[in-house]
Amino acid sequence: MTIEIPLQAPSPAGLIWRVTRNEDAASDTDREAILEAPGFGQYFTDHMVDLCWSEKGGWHRPRVSPYGPIPLDPAAAVLHYSQEIFEGLKAYRHDDGSVWSFRPDQNAARMQRSARRLALPELPSELFIESLKQLIAVDSAWVPSNPEESLYLRPFMFAKEAFLGVRAAKKVGYYLIASPAGPYFPTGVAPVNIWLSTTYARAGHGGTGAAKTGGNYASSLLPQAEAYEKGCQQVLFLDGEYIEELGGMNVVLVTRDGRLITPQSDSILAGITLASILELAKDRGLAVEQRKLSINEWREGAESGEIVGAFACGTAAVVVPIGKLMGDDIEIVHEGPQSTELAMSLREELTGIQYGRVEDRHGWMLRLDA
Missing domain, CATH: 3.30.470.10 (Aminotransferase class 4, branched-chain amino acid transferase, N-terminal domain)
Known part of the structure; x- marks a missing residue:
């Protein structure tokens, strides 16, 4: 018909x-x-x-x-x-x-x-x-x-x-x-382990990293397979010493005083979930920093206690805490309630807006069946 x-x-x-x-x-x-x-x-x-x-x-x-x-x-x-x-x-x-x-x-x-x-x-x-x-x-x-x-x-x-x-x-x-x-998490949201790839790059400056095109994901499949072999659920890519993003999600670090720090680069896909999470954080009066972020800053911050947690965010998973970052010569562990509290609170607020349980203050939702 x-x-x-x-x-x-x-x-x-x-x-x-x-x-x-x-x-x-x-x-x-x-x-x-x-x-x-x-x-x-x-x-x-x-x-x-x-x-x-x-x-x-x-x-x-x-x-x-x-x-x-x-x-x-x-x-x-x-x-x-x-x-x-x-x-x-x-x-x-x-x-x-x-x-x-x-x-x-x-x-x-x-x-x-x-x-x-x-x-x-x-x-x-x-x-x-x-x-x-x-x-x-x-x-x-x-x-x-x-x-x-x-x-x-x-x-x-x-x-x-x-x-x-x-x-x-x-x-x-x-x-x-x-x-x-x-x-996405049938048994409940739990921290994930991330593998740091130092062999492969996801994208380069002036390339297609900021575009949502299949080639970017195809190039992540081999290092993603390596991550699985290492007991990790996702892979983190670098541009030299600077953090970029995971194979399919953006990365955010959480400091002791509640600041959120996320990498900024012209080779990173601009995440809509990420932008929304950062906006909700600002609504709470939290400081947000989008800038170049090195792997050494993450390592040293975790060792000193300045960085207390990290999470990944994207359309499918929304927000998931990062429990451990592993690599050939690096291991960063985030554990304890402080490492996940803010991430999970922001996740609950965002999903609440999406499912109509929390007030949509920003006018983000659009009805499709009207």
């Missing part, structure tokens, strides 16, 4: 959303069984969003279609030159049944910055947010209602033009898929 829905203002004039319902959609029984134990990124909703861009036509043909394979020419530029970007955010079910997202305007803006760096077209923010609403309009039943669960939303864009030649593609596709996500 196909229905046409006009695109709401202020999106570009003349665009019509074409919605094709999935005739093989999961039954209520099958969907409910999945939502009992969704895991993360294992199951996907019945539909996906698809928009086209071309050099001549701009953004056009917005569609909601049944979830399924994407036809791709073997010469598609993305397969040869990795011209692609993505985002990650969540849809949350509130107690009254409504569905909300957290700061999607910031995801739209970051995707535009990533597109600019990868020579891809910038998707207007109103189209980005409308794509979320259109998908939720047909797949809202997939948004879990259990505590700490959500519907993970994955927008992505890649070069579809079929050609061999090193230039920006003239045809691009934007897609949005969704996957129900269970609690």
